Amino acid sequence: MIEARGSFDEVVRLFTEESEKLQQRFQRGVEILTGPLEVEVGQTPHDTVYTEDKLKIYHYRPVTEKRHPVPVLVTYALVNKQYMMDLQPDRSMVKKLLEQGIDLYMIDWGYPSRMDKFINMSDYINGYMDRCVDFVRQRTGSDKVTLLGVCQGGTFSIIYTALHQEKVQNLVCVVTPFDFDTEDGLLNIWARDMDIDKMVEVLGNVSGDFMNIGYLMLNPFRLMFAKYIDFMEHVDNPDFVSNFVRMEKWIFDSPDQAGEAIREFVKYFYQQNLLVKGQFKLDGQLVDPKKITVPVLNIYAQYDHLVPPAASEPLLKAVGSKDKEEICLPSGHIGIFVSSKSQRLLCPSMGKWLSERSGPLANNNDKNKNNKNKNKSKSKSKNKNKN
């Protein structure tokens, strides 16, 4: 990389060359940015099939024959938007899952306003999430759903599964924090002694911008400076610019956090680490990960600076499932969804794992029919009793 060049003149010559190149790139960049640019996100066709308050459930239109009878419900984190999984058409995890015949549903939590500051974890998990699961079960006729939880959504999915296992076929956690007592993550260190009570009391909801400042501070030189220098270096490449703008759109599309929910999340998990200790209670019910016996797939990223491997890895040891597996990918927290390597490795592995645990479609259809008949006979017998 570094060669002997000799004189100061050489440095000046190099500097001049670089400046000229930069100028040309910048000129081309302006043309690209002001011209027609493809920056849409979440483009895979879908329908809104359920709404409640600010929450929506999207059902993605199948692109191939349905191969897995158990529907998959994606529970994304509250802190960012779910379209990260469908950010750009050529690297869409949603698209890849659909191509494998998965019946895919996804929760969009919406944007909490001041009105929602009293929503707590119980409202999210035992309330909204439970009603979403019931809706998908009812709509598909399937007794159970596969929960695919991402990041904080994964933590919610773990809690949900521990409390409502009868409705869950499989649990898939992607970059999910489970053991919060680690020195590997700056967020874990910073949140430990934070006065979250005061924060919620004063701010009501914790703003997305505030959260973003925290995330940027994890690596300020890379995220606030180097990233834009890189952008300038590739500003003459329309594809790069499109994807960069999409990513920027996602990064800074951060919903505010409902006050009570984030208070509980930080206090009980980041500060007291109750989940991994099996001491967390939701609505008075103990959330014991050991009670989880459904198949569990835990996916995490080796270079994740938001949820370090040390926070995700302990999940498999803690659950009571016999059928459990983990996949560690050489990427970061976001790269796991958009890097070409992840796309190549992760989606087929996930699809294969799910297909092996969702049962053949025909059997499930029979089962659904049986269930329907059972329900019919139940209601008939009740009607009889009434009569």
Added chain:
Amino acid sequence: MREVRNEAEGKQSDVMNMWSDAQHAWTDAFKQMTTMTQQILGGAGEPGEFGGPFDAWMKSYRQALDGLVKFPVGGSLGNTMEMFLSAANTFLNMHRSWLQTLKDTHGGGFGSDKMMTTEALKGWSEAVKTMFATMTNISLPEPVRAMLGPAGEFQQTMLRNFTKNIQGSMGGYQQFFIPWVEAFEGLTKGATGVMGGSGGPQALQQFQDTWTSAYHDTIGKFFNAPLVGPSRLTMEKAMRAVDAYLKFYGANIDFAFRVYEPGVQAFEQISKKAGELFKQDVTPDTFRDLYNLALQIYEETFHQMFKSESFVRGLHLVLDATLEFRRCNDEFVEVMLRETPVVTQSEMDEVYVELHQLKRTVRQLEVELRKKQG
């Protein structure tokens, strides 16, 4: 008619003369007081001794300015800051002498040379007396004269009150500023340690603790003092907001120091590495190499700092101060909005919490209803 006009012109002339005399008297009194102060601060009784510390201050200030001008070439910010701090220190030393003088006055004497100080005080007192006498020595209408009482009584009362007020305010002045003057040495030491990189986290700690302590002993007490009267609540909220702002400001300064030190360290490392490369007659293949090197060093240095206990403490301090300021500010704003037809956040929160509870109840009832319906 003419007599009346002459009388009016005479009174006008009296007032003008009085104003002119009063200004002269005030100038003379100030001159006399300044001379006396110079004598006391100089110690030897010679006028102009006060100029010694003043010259020292100006000298170090000028040096600091010179350092600042040379900064881009010489990279001597650390030294410049030290010189600035030294200048500020000299200035405060002068201030300290002045305060000591006041302290002694308040305690009944002017240091060791009592004869000199007594004379000076006497002179000062006479000067003030003359000033007041001149200011009030006008041909006032008879009813006003009668109201003011026998000749000279009013002036005497005024002088007595003035002296008392001066003494009282001097005491308050001492109490208010002495903690800052005493704290300044610690602040200088802490700041110099941080700037020069020699003090480490202890220097930061010292700086912040000293600042906080001095603040709490002086301005903080004032802003947190209980108030009385019909606007007590509003005024208290306003003063708490100012107090919270000053604490927020202090916490930010502390935080900036914490980030500054590793920044300087990283910059020094980069300069050193770049210097080594150039000495070896090696130049970067492109400027990207140097940029990558700088980025790597910054990232590593700051990552270590972000993990450190000192940084986390500073982060929490600044966050806490920010939230406190926001809380006080919001409370004050709500008080101000109370008289307007604008609904406040607290009022809306009362509605929201009711709504939230109602929603929960409705959902529970729905579940129960479904169960009962089978």
